[in-house]
Amino acid sequence: MPVWLREHRWRQTLTAVFLSLPLRGARATPANIFCSEQYLKVSIPPFLFEAILYAPIDDTNSTAKIGNGNIFFTLYKKEPAMWDSLTLANADKEKLQYLREHAVLKAHEKAKEETEAKKITKQEHKKYALEATMKLEEEERKRIEDLKEKERQKVAKELELWKNQQKYGDKYKSIQKKGELHQEIEPLKERKSEKMNKTRIPNEGTSKTRLKSTEGCHDSCSIFSQNLKEEQLPAPRAAATIKVNFTPRVFPTALRESRVAEEEEWLHKQAEARRIINSDLSELEDLKEEEKNPDWLKDKGNKMFAMGDYLGAVNAYNLAVRLNNKLPLLYLNRAACHLKLRNLHKAIEDSSKALELLTPPVPDNESARVKAHVRRGTAFCQLELYTEGLQDYEAALKIDPRNKNIEKDAEKIRHLIQGTMQSS
Amino acid sequence: SAAAGAERPQVVSHVQQALSYTVFDCKWVPRSARLLCLGSAARGTGLIQLYELRGARLQLLREIEKPKPIKCGTFGATSLQQRYLATGDFDGNLNIWNLEAPEIPVYSVKGHKEIINSIDGVGGLGIGEGAPEIVTGSRDGTVKVWDPRQNDTPVANMEPVQGESKRDCWTVAFGNAYNQEERVVCAGYDNGDIKLFDLKTMSLRWETNIKNGVCSVEFDRKDINMNKLVATSLEGKFHVFDMRTQHPTKGFASVSEKAQKSTIWQVRHLPQNRDVFMTSGGSGSLHLWKYEYPAQRSKKDSEGSEMGVAGSLSLLQNVTLSTQPISSLDWSPDKKGLCVCGAFDQTVRVLIVTKLNKI
Numbered sequence: 001m002p003v004w005l006r007e008h009r010w011r012q013t014l015t016a017v018f019l020s021l022p023l024r025g026a027r028a029t030p031a032n033i034f035c036s037e038q039y040l041k042v043s044i045p046p047f048l049f050e051a052i053l054y055a056p057i058d059d060t061n062s063t064a065k066i067g068n069g070n071i072f073f074t075l076y077k078k079e080p081a082m083w084d085s086l087t088l089a090n091a092d093k094e095k096l097q098y099l100r101e102h103a104v105l106k107a108h109e110k111a112k113e114e115t116e117a118k119k120i121t122k123q124e125h126k127k128y129a130l131e132a133t134m135k136l137e138e139e140e141r142k143r144i145e146d147l148k149e150k151e152r153q154k155v156a157k158e159l160e161l162w163k164n165q166q167k168y169g170d171k172y173k174s175i176q177k178k179g180e181l182h183q184e185i186e187p188l189k190e191r192k193s194e195k196m197n198k199t200r201i202p203n204e205g206t207s208k209t210r211l212k213s214t215e216g217c218h219d220s221c222s223i224f225s226q227n228l229k230e231e232q233l234p235a236p237r238a239a240a241t242i243k244v245n246f247t248p249r250v251f252p253t254a255l256r257e258s259r260v261a262e263e264e265e266w267l268h269k270q271a272e273a274r275r276i277i278n279s280d281l282s283e284l285e286d287l288k289e290e291e292k293n294p295d296w297l298k299d300k301g302n303k304m305f306a307m308g309d310y311l312g313a314v315n316a317y318n319l320a321v322r323l324n325n326k327l328p329l330l331y332l333n334r335a336a337c338h339l340k341l342r343n344l345h346k347a348i349e350d351s352s353k354a355l356e357l358l359t360p361p362v363p364d365n366e367s368a369r370v371k372a373h374v375r376r377g378t379a380f381c382q383l384e385l386y387t388e389g390l391q392d393y394e395a396a397l398k399i400d401p402r403n404k405n406i407e408k409d410a411e412k413i414r415h416l417i418q419g420t421m422q423s424s
Numbered sequence: 425s426a427a428a429g430a431e432r433p434q435v436v437s438h439v440q441q442a443l444s445y446t447v448f449d450c451k452w453v454p455r456s457a458r459l460l461c462l463g464s465a466a467r468g469t470g471l472i473q474l475y476e477l478r479g480a481r482l483q484l485l486r487e488i489e490k491p492k493p494i495k496c497g498t499f500g501a502t503s504l505q506q507r508y509l510a511t512g513d514f515d516g517n518l519n520i521w522n523l524e525a526p527e528i529p530v531y532s533v534k535g536h537k538e539i540i541n542s543i544d545g546v547g548g549l550g551i552g553e554g555a556p557e558i559v560t561g562s563r564d565g566t567v568k569v570w571d572p573r574q575n576d577t578p579v580a581n582m583e584p585v586q587g588e589s590k591r592d593c594w595t596v597a598f599g600n601a602y603n604q605e606e607r608v609v610c611a612g613y614d615n616g617d618i619k620l621f622d623l624k625t626m627s628l629r630w631e632t633n634i635k636n637g638v639c640s641v642e643f644d645r646k647d648i649n650m651n652k653l654v655a656t657s658l659e660g661k662f663h664v665f666d667m668r669t670q671h672p673t674k675g676f677a678s679v680s681e682k683a684q685k686s687t688i689w690q691v692r693h694l695p696q697n698r699d700v701f702m703t704s705g706g707s708g709s710l711h712l713w714k715y716e717y718p719a720q721r722s723k724k725d726s727e728g729s730e731m732g733v734a735g736s737l738s739l740l741q742n743v744t745l746s747t748q749p750i751s752s753l754d755w756s757p758d759k760k761g762l763c764v765c766g767a768f769d770q771t772v773r774v775l776i777v778t779k780l781n782k783i
Contacts, residue, residue: 152436155776156480159438162759163457163477233555234604236571237579240626244582246565246591247617247633254592254614254637256658 002048014080017057019073021049028066035059036103037078042071052099054083276323294320298330301337310337328357332368335375344379351376361399370396374406377413386417431782433712433761435743439774441482445471447766449496452756454507454549458485459754459764461772462511464493470513472497474523477774488526492517500545500598500646501556501572510558512540518560520572531572536562546598546607549757552647554604559597565590567611569623582611582621591615599643599667600650610653612638618655630675634663640690643667644698652715656688656703664715669722669732677732683711683739690753696760700740700783704753704765708746710775714738714783740783745773 010019019040026044034041037056042049056078065072077083088095249255251263291297301316317334320327335350354372358365377392393410400406447463457477465471470490475482492513502508502520508530510520516536519529540560547556557579558570569580584590592614600608607623614637620630636657644652649668653676656662663680670676686706694700699715717735725731748768756762761777 148436151434151778152438155436155778156438159457159477159759159762159776160479166455166457166758236555236574237557237569237623239577239579239581241581241583242621242626242628243585244565244619244628245585245588246613247615249591249615254658255616255635256637257635258659260635 001046002043003046005042005047005049008049008086010086012083014082015077017053017073017075017077017083017086019075019086021071021073023047023069023071025069028071030064030066033064033071034103034107035062035064036106039099039103040073040075041100041103051086052088052096054085054088055079055081276325291319292323294324294327294330297323298327298333301330301333305333305337305340310340313337314341326357328354328365328368328372331357332372332375335372335379339375339378342382344383347379348376351379366399370400370403370406373399377409381413381416386413386420389413390417431779433741433777433779433783435710435712435741436776436778437745437773438776439477439480439482441475441772441774443473443770443772446768446770447752447772448494449752450764450766450772451497451499451509451754452758452762452764454499454757455504456758459772459774460497460509461766462494462497463766464514465489468493470494470511472509472511472521472523472526475772482772482774486523488521488523490519495540496543498543498545498558499549501548501558502545503548503556504550510543510545512543512560512562514539516540516562516564518543518558518570520558531575533570533576535560535568535570535578536564536566538563541593542595544596544598546601546646552601554601554607557598557607559609561593561596561611563592565593565613567593567596567609567621569609580609580621580623580626582609582619591617594638595640597641597643597653598646599653601647602649608650610641610643610655612641612655612657614638616657630670632675634661634680636661639687642691642693642701644693644701651698654691654693654701656691658687660684660686660688660705662688662691662703664734664737666721666732666734669730671725671729671731674725674731677734679734679737681713681737683742684709687749689749689751692753692755692763694760694780695755695757697780697783700780702753702755702763702777704750706749707744708748708750708767708769709742709744710750710753710765711742712740712777714740741777745775746771 005021005024008019008021010017012018021042023044024047026047028042028044032042032044034043036059038053040049040051040053053075057075058078059075062073062075065074250267297316297320301313301320304310304313304316314334314337317330317337320330321334324330331350331354335347335354338344338347338350351372355369355376358369358372361369373392373396377389377396380386380389380392390410390413393406393413396406397403397410443461443463445463445465447461449462451460451462452458453460453474459475459477459482461471461473461475463471470493472486472488472490472494473484474486474488476485477483490513492515494511494513497509497511499507499509501510506522508520508522510518510531512518512535516534516538518531518533518535518540520531522530540562542561543558545556545558546552547554555571555573558572559567560570561567565584567582568578571579593611594614595612597610598607599610600606605624608629609621609623611619611621613619616633616635616637618632618634618638618641619628621627622629634655634657636659638655638657640654640656642654643650644654651667653665653667654662655665659682661680661682663678665676665678667676683703684705684707688703688705690704692702694702699717701713701715703711703713705711715735715737718733720733721735722730722732745765746767746769750765750767752766754764756764761780762774763777764772764774766772
């Protein structure tokens with residue numbers, strides 16, 4: 001239940017109302033005051049003051065002064081008139097409620113309007129700032145353009161001047177030339193006959209014809225002057241050929257530094273391909289078509305191995321390798337044959353070559369790599385190189401840890417090594 | 425030393441002209457404000473267009489159509505009065521045209537079996553001494569020198585040895601033509617070979633390989649004792665050779681620069697200053713360079729032979745004008761800084777390079 005503040009004092013003029021509200025010790029802030037056109041409320045919990053004003057006021061311009069335990073309101077009336085009282089006398093509850101709500105609504109609207117207005121002014125300020133910078137930039141740009149334009153015009157004027165000089169010069173020259181030449185025809189004719197004897201040009205025929213043409217020359221002066229100059233020129237060069245060698249280049253395209261690496265690689269691959277085709281061509285010609293296919297040969301080899309014909313299998317693999325030395329399985333299988341044939345060193349060689357070709361080590365070639373390690377390991381052990389053999393077995397285990405056979409064999413080898421160590 | 429920012433030469437774009445054909449070469453007509461564009465029309469014929477620079481635009485004066493597309497042209501071997509244009513076309517024909525009466529060529533020969541990639545002329549325009557000659561380099565691997573007074577056969581032929589597979593010759597240039605007898609031809613090929621042929625002794629004087637196809641070679645001056653040679657190549661590189669000192673085994677000293685990622689299509693020396701040159705690139709850019717000589721241009725090696733010392737390069741300016749390669753470039757011999765360039769975006773541009781006096 002709020003405590004109503006009722007000890008207010010007021011006085012009025014025609015245009016304003018002055019209201020003094022003691023606060024009974026409570027501290028007021030602007031937030032506690034709520035004022036609309038016809039409704040005034042001061043709420044400092046638990047204190048409450050409420051007034052439905054007699055007539056509407058201009059709430060935007062009205063003021064409230066807080067101080068000395070007092071709020072002093074200066075309310076400007078909307079319509080200048082003397083009020084009978086501060087508040088509406090017969091205010092019933094409903095009217096009160098309505099007015100309150102109305103007041104609140106109005107206040108909200110006002111607040112909204114104010115924020116809108118603020119936004120608009122902010123935008124306008126921004127726009128103004130933008131325009132100002134744009135103007136400055138525009139001016140700067142124009143200044144540079146003007147400088148350029150001035151330069152251009154200056155240069156264009158110089159050009160025109162030069163051009164006119166040219167034209168004038170040309171005309172002058174041609175007039176002068178004509179005059180000079182007409183004057184000189186006679187004495188020059190004589191000079192020419194003299195020159196005939198001294199001329200460096202060996203061809204008698206041509207100089208004779210030239211003389212003829214000069215005698216009949218009344219027209220184009222240019223031919224005349226040309227002839228004059230020709231006499232002072234050496235004869236056409238004696239024709240000759242210079243043979244040229246070029247820095248070799250396989251490609252018909254132009255040389256570009258950035259492409260050299262690519263081109264080298266391409267050539268290298270081409271050379272490799274050719275080598276395979278060309279190697280021992282005579283022998284290979286005897287083979288049937290299928291025998292030239294490394295895969296077919298590999299299958300043949302595998303079959304022979306299965307049947308126990310180890311030498312035959314080796315032959316098949318050998319031929320396959322000659323045709324394509326980049327297939328790891330050929331070496332792998334040949335290693336198995338060599339193991340059976342007890343060609344241990346060859347078995348090691350082939351297993352090693354197979355492993356080389358089985359790079360990069362990926363899941364796809366796991367089984368092949370395991371086999372290669374095992375075969376090589378076996379070969380080492382049979383040569384009594386147990387440490388090396390163990391290395392290979394352990395490598396095989398690393399790839400395939402779940403293989404019991406390999407594990408068993410590895411254990412055996414370890415024992416063997418320990419045994420020999422102990423005994424030595 | 426780099427020039428200060430405000431004093432650096434600026435490349436000002438003066439006129440831009442859109443063309444309806446592919447332009448392969450552009451050349452100033454000597455002693456005039458006129459220029460030529462040479463190229464290939466869409467229907468597979470050759471075009472020569474003559475423009476005049478009028479104010480801020482190019483005025484088309486003449487258009488000449490020929491049966492085969494034209495790849496290159498030069499005024500180098502013609503007199504100032506005649507100003508005949510020598511052209512090489514896609515079919516291997518060398519023609520010399522009188523532009524006032526272009527219906528029939530003044531000289532014509534089917535010089536090569538394949539396209540003539542590059543052409544140069546010397547002995548004309550009142551520059552230097554000796555007979556005017558034209559050199560052509562072709563895809564058929566040969567380089568031939570022609571004298572317009574001699575029909576049908578070249579006066580020099582640099583061809584592959586019997587059985588040797590040919591390489592494309594991409595560029596040719598005359599040099600060392602300082603008196604009536606001396607003359608050299610430099611040729612660049614697609615396999616990176618550069619060969620220097622001496623026409624007086626009719627022999628190969630020097631060769632080297634710069635590891636990238638050679639797009640353009642030019643001496644700084646044709647008519648002096650050979651001084652510097654610039655060779656540009658694929659992969660954005662170019663080399664400047666000091667041609668004054670030839671070492672018996674090491675050849676000529678050089679400095680090289682990698683200016684951009686793409687092909688450097690052309691190099692052209694400024695006619696008014698032989699140490700300044702412009703390179704044009706496949707990325708549509710132009711770079712203006714200055715060569716600085718070293719303190720000593722030659723020194724002795726451990727065996728006492730003279731060898732050259734290369735200098736250094738500084739980049740004066742660069743500008744990007746197009747997204748397509750700028751394949752041709754020509755300085756005006758009459759107005760310092762005026763140049764024309766043609767690009768594969770079917771545009772020819774007239775540019776003015778300012779402040780060249782201050783270099």
